[in-house]
Amino acid sequence: MQNKHVDDLVDAYALGALEPEEVDAVERHLESCEACRALATQARETAERLLYAAPPVIPPASLRARVLQRVREEAAAQPHASALPAAPGQHDARSPTTAPARRGGVRHLLRALFGEQPALEHEAGDLLRDLLADPQCTVQQVAGTGDAPGASARLVAVPARRDAVLVASGLRQPGPGKAYQVWLLSGGKPLPNTLFTVNRSGRGAAVVHADGPWQGFDTVAVTPEPERGSPGPTGPIVLAAALAR
Amino acid sequence: MSRSEDDPLTGQTLDDTALVGRVSGGDEDALGQLYDRFGPAVYSLCLRIVRDGATAEELTQEVFVRLWRSAASFEPARGRVSTWLLRIAHNLALNEVRRRQSRPVLAPGVDWEAEGAALADTNPEGDPSISAWMSERALVVRRALAQLPAPQRQAIELAFFGGLSQAEVAAALGDPLGTVKSRIRVGMQRLRELLVAAGIDEVS
Numbered sequence: 491m492q493n494k495h496v497d498d499l500v501d502a503y504a505l506g507a508l509e510p511e512e513v514d515a516v517e518r519h520l521e522s523c524e525a526c527r528a529l530a531t532q533a534r535e536t537a538e539r540l541l542y543a544a545p546p547v548i549p550p551a552s553l554r555a556r557v558l559q560r561v562r563e564e565a566a567a568q569p570h571a572s573a574l575p576a577a578p579g580q581h582d583a584r585s586p587t588t589a590p591a592r593r594g595g596v597r598h599l600l601r602a603l604f605g606e607q608p609a610l611e612h613e614a615g616d617l618l619r620d621l622l623a624d625p626q627c628t629v630q631q632v633a634g635t636g637d638a639p640g641a642s643a644r645l646v647a648v649p650a651r652r653d654a655v656l657v658a659s660g661l662r663q664p665g666p667g668k669a670y671q672v673w674l675l676s677g678g679k680p681l682p683n684t685l686f687t688v689n690r691s692g693r694g695a696a697v698v699h700a701d702g703p704w705q706g707f708d709t710v711a712v713t714p715e716p717e718r719g720s721p722g723p724t725g726p727i728v729l730a731a732a733l734a735r
Numbered sequence: 736m737s738r739s740e741d742d743p744l745t746g747q748t749l750d751d752t753a754l755v756g757r758v759s760g761g762d763e764d765a766l767g768q769l770y771d772r773f774g775p776a777v778y779s780l781c782l783r784i785v786r787d788g789a790t791a792e793e794l795t796q797e798v799f800v801r802l803w804r805s806a807a808s809f810e811p812a813r814g815r816v817s818t819w820l821l822r823i824a825h826n827l828a829l830n831e832v833r834r835r836q837s838r839p840v841l842a843p844g845v846d847w848e849a850e851g852a853a854l855a856d857t858n859p860e861g862d863p864s865i866s867a868w869m870s871e872r873a874l875v876v877r878r879a880l881a882q883l884p885a886p887q888r889q890a891i892e893l894a895f896f897g898g899l900s901q902a903e904v905a906a907a908l909g910d911p912l913g914t915v916k917s918r919i920r921v922g923m924q925r926l927r928e929l930l931v932a933a934g935i936d937e938v939s
Contacts, residue, residue: 501923502916506829507894507901536927538814539935540895541821542776542873543880544783549775553792557770557799561763564800690829690898 494519496526504533505540510692511640514660614695618655624648630734632710634660638728645698645710645731654698656710658729661688664714670728671719672698675709685719707733751816752809759806766803773817774799776873777824784828784896794831798824817870829898871938879929887922890915 496516502508503516520527621627626648634641640660647654656672664670664687672683686696700707709732714725749757749765751772757765777798782791801823809819880888893904905915 498916498920501920502894502901505891505894505919505923507899507904507919509900509902532927533923536923536930537895538818538822539872539876539930540880540891541780541818541825542870542876544776544780544896545877546775546873547779547782549778549792549795550788553778553795554767554770554774556792557774557796558763558767560796560800561766561803564803565761565763687833690833690900 495523496520497529500526500530500533501536503530504537506690508691510660510662510688513691514640614655614657614697617653617697618646618657618695621646621648621651621655624651626650628734630731632656632658632712632729632731634729635727637726638662641692641728643712643729645733647704649704652700652702654700654704655695656686656698656712657693657695658686658688658712659691659693661692661694661728663688663692667717668714668725669717669719670694670696670712671715671723672696673709673711673713673723674698674700674707675711676707678708680711680723682719682721685715685717704733709733752811755802755806755809755816758803759809766799769802769816769820770799773820776817776870777820780821780824781828784825784898785831790831791828794824794827797827817872832898872935875933875935875938876930879926879933879935882929883922883925886910887918887925890918891922891926894919 496503496519499508499512499516503513508516516530520530628647628649630645630647632643632645638661641658642660643656643658645654645656658670661670669685669687671685673680674683675681681701683698684696686694688694698710709730711723711727712729713723713727715723749768751769754765754769758769774795778791778795781794781798782788785791785794798820802820809816813819880891883891889908890904893899893907894901897904897907899907901915901919902912904910904919905912908915
């Protein structure tokens with residue numbers, strides 16, 4: 491499969507119309523095939539032009555004022571990142587990308603780990619960049635189980651911090667009314683953690699919060715559950731890994 | 736038609752990228768100017784996907800809040816400002832549709848072409864308030880899409896604006912999967928040729 495050209499799939503790939511396992515196959519092939527990569531770029535450009543093809547509709551005149559109001563509230567809640575004087579080496583947890591020296595390195599890491607566009611929720615994306623910029627950062631592989639052989643994930647954590655990010659790919663849609671739930675196991679007992687969904691490409695990310703030091707947990711696992719979450723796992727485990735101590 | 740605006744202080748023309756630069760420095764007025772340029776296109780795209788005015792307005796606000804937050808990370812080398820904003824809008828709107836698990840585009844009775852044509856009739860390009868934001872680029876893309884055979888256009892639109900997979904498109908239209916796959920492939924190829932012939936890369 492890996493060596494099979496994907497020229498017949500790149501257009502549907504660019505439109506986001508492939509199934510997760512097809513997306514994986516295409517992306518694996520593109521890593522090693524320059525010809526198909528060129529076709530995929532061309533297809534992406536065409537798909538991007540479709541962004542302009544929506545029938546033009548004039549928004550209500552009041553929308554402009556509401557947009558500006560929302561932005562003002564945002565500005566009042568958090569002073570604008572780059573309006574702050576950036577002290578050298580200052581650790582701004584909210585906007586790590588304001589440190590230009592670190593930015594290149596973190597971007598590079600993000601690309602190396604997750605490809606060009608990790609498609610993350612804002613919160614997970616910010617935290618992920620922040621964690622990756624930490625010299626103590628660890629990245630742990632989490633494998634798909636027999637119930638999800640095409641799935642894989644990485645758990646990005648810093649031992650001294652309670653919040654980590656799980657970035658998963660190759661997952662199927664969990665089904666109507668369902669979401670994926672993360673579990674941290676302590677002494678074999680699964681403790682409910684965060685919920686996440688996956689996009690059309692089968693990718694998703696979640697901020698995982700440890701209620702104690704990471705050493706107290708031995709396993710991370712993911713199961714499909716009702717979308718409001720479940721106190722104990724009911725679905726099959728799709729991703730699991732023993733946590734490195 | 737000019738997409739630029741004069742800086743009242745220097746008399747110099749500010750392009751989109753320069754305005755994003757000002758937004759990253761906390762300039763609300765620059766954000767307002769970017770809204771004037773692209774707000775209607777963002778709103779139109781959101782509305783096309785979610786089919787609900789109130790939700791499209793919410794999403795439009797969210798797009799500009801994200802512009803405010805992440806203006807500093809905009810990389811001009813990777814594309815134009817409008818594409819960046821529309822890509823954010825596309826992602827947010829499709830997420831919203833999936834979150835609601837409602838797939839409004841599945842309604843077979845909706846004729847998007849007729850809707851678009853009706854809108855075009857009520858929005859004559861001669862009206863400056865409309866042509867001011869309907870860029871040449873949007874017109875070229877809409878014309879090219881309109882030249883595709885209807886089944887190809889329909890499959891592409893269901894995938895791109897409806898967030899449907901090829902299999903879901905096939906189910907929605909009652910066509911064999913293989914037929915849908917080939918319509919998408921051939922339709923995208925044809926669209927590419929039409930866009931190149933129309934000089935898409937030369938228009939703003």
